[in-house]
Amino acid sequence: MPVMLQTPFYDPGKTYDENYNYGPYGAFADGKDLRTNEIPKIDFLGFKINTPFGIPAGPLLNAKFCKAAFEKGFDVIHYKTRRSRVFPTNQWPNVLFVDVPGDLTPLGGAKKPLLGSKTTNKNPTHFSITNSFGNPSPDPDIWQEDMKKAVEAEGPGQLLVASVVGTIKKGFSEEDYFDDFAKSAKLAKETGVKVIELNLSCPNVANEGIICYDLEAVERICRKSKGSVGDMPLLIKLGYFSPEEQNLLENIVKSILPYISGIAAINTIPAPVVDENGKQALPGSPARLVAGICGASIKWAGLEMVKRLNLIKKKLKSNFAIIGVGGVMKPADYFEYRKFGSDLVQSATGAMWNPYLAQEVKRRLKTL
Numbered sequence: 628m629p630v631m632l633q634t635p636f637y638d639p640g641k642t643y644d645e646n647y648n649y650g651p652y653g654a655f656a657d658g659k660d661l662r663t664n665e666i667p668k669i670d671f672l673g674f675k676i677n678t679p680f681g682i683p684a685g686p687l688l689n690a691k692f693c694k695a696a697f698e699k700g701f702d703v704i705h706y707k708t709r710r711s712r713v714f715p716t717n718q719w720p721n722v723l724f725v726d727v728p729g730d731l732t733p734l735g736g737a738k739k740p741l742l743g744s745k746t747t748n749k750n751p752t753h754f755s756i757t758n759s760f761g762n763p764s765p766d767p768d769i770w771q772e773d774m775k776k777a778v779e780a781e782g783p784g785q786l787l788v789a790s791v792v793g794t795i796k797k798g799f800s801e802e803d804y805f806d807d808f809a810k811s812a813k814l815a816k817e818t819g820v821k822v823i824e825l826n827l828s829c830p831n832v833a834n835e836g837i838i839c840y841d842l843e844a845v846e847r848i849c850r851k852s853k854g855s856v857g858d859m860p861l862l863i864k865l866g867y868f869s870p871e872e873q874n875l876l877e878n879i880v881k882s883i884l885p886y887i888s889g890i891a892a893i894n895t896i897p898a899p900v901v902d903e904n905g906k907q908a909l910p911g912s913p914a915r916l917v918a919g920i921c922g923a924s925i926k927w928a929g930l931e932m933v934k935r936l937n938l939i940k941k942k943l944k945s946n947f948a949i950i951g952v953g954g955v956m957k958p959a960d961y962f963e964y965r966k967f968g969s970d971l972v973q974s975a976t977g978a979m980w981n982p983y984l985a986q987e988v989k990r991r992l993k994t995l
């Protein structure tokens with residue numbers, strides 16, 4: 628029996644463009660401003676924040692979504708990843724529920740096909756979904772104007788972060804591609820946003836693969852992007868690194884310390900997703916057989932990355948911020964991430980189906 632769920636603020640039953648033009652949906656969009664006069668006292672990247680909880684890059688498509696998120700008390704939020712040029716969205720559907728028994732591990736569950744469907748019988752704190760958009764982007768002229776409005780929607784103790792990614796164009800050299808990250812970061816800086824994140828981890832991007840595991844590429848992208856944003860804090864977003872890749876992770880972090888102020892982890896865990904006939908569930912290119920999985924089943928991976936990034940931070944005697952993302956579906960998950968050493972915790976899937984998640988976290992904090 629499918630469970631009756633709240634209308635998510637990003638509605639997977641509608642196309643990306645419908646969501647962009649008419650969203651957000653559900654209680655998230657009721658216009659009620661739930662912010663109170665909190666005294667911002669948590670330091671995050673030199674800014675005073677109310678509560679170090681928010682929404683990562685993805686489900687907040689434009690200023691309307693960002694304004695609604697701020698009003699519902701999500702204090703540090705990311706505007707959806709943007710590019711230096713127009714880029715199309717993957718064919719609808721982009722989000723399916725996936726049936727994952729327990730934790731999704733890269734060498735275990737994520738090796739076998741997962742069943743994707745438009746309904747679920749799991750309750751909203753337990754499910755996992757695909758997210759397969761391909762990092763669409765409007766023209767910079769459009770998103771820059773809109774991002775300015777999102778910055779204006781910040782209340783006291785709230786912070787908007789811009790997420791950007793490079794785009795490969797026909798005839799581009801590797802250098803041109805890395806320069807394009809820096810160009811996108813510069814375009815974001817022009818909007819007045821105070822922090823920029825480089826998306827180095829998305830598995831669903833046409834052509835580009837996952838660059839976050841390539842030390843040299845990451846170093847060059849960060850160096851160039853820092854050159855274009857100057858004193859502004861620069862973050863990077865990583866995918867999951869296995870314990871066997873801990874040395875690689877440490878070397879990457881060491882090489883980019885001069886340029887970055889924080890690391891967000893994780894994005895999604897890639898896995899094949901099929902329909903009830905065993906066929907590719909998401910339409911379009913054969914590459915879409917594999918989709919990024921997020922939600923409850925990847926919490927273990929986000930927590931593990933936070934723990935291991937903290938070990939590296941201590942070893943290198945550094946003070947970069949750690950942003951814990953992945954499977955935060957309920958207030959207890961926020962507290963778990965904080966215990967593991969996250970300076971900021973964010974929820975995408977959980978927040979989409981629970982517009983009051985930030986309120987619930989704040990209520991629990993008050994009783995401590």
Ligand SMILES: Cc1cc2nc3c(=O)[nH]c(=O)nc-3n(C[C@H](O)[C@H](O)[C@H](O)COP(=O)(O)O)c2cc1C
Nearest residue numbers: 683684685708758893894921922953954974975976
């Ligand atoms: C609808 C949706 C869209 C997303 N788009 C992006 C994106 O544009 N850039 C990005 O870095 N991550 C994107 N993500 C990944 C999230 O930022 C996050 O890393 C991932 O969903 C894991 O968190 P969760 O388990 O709370 O969903 C997206 C996630 C969702 C659910």
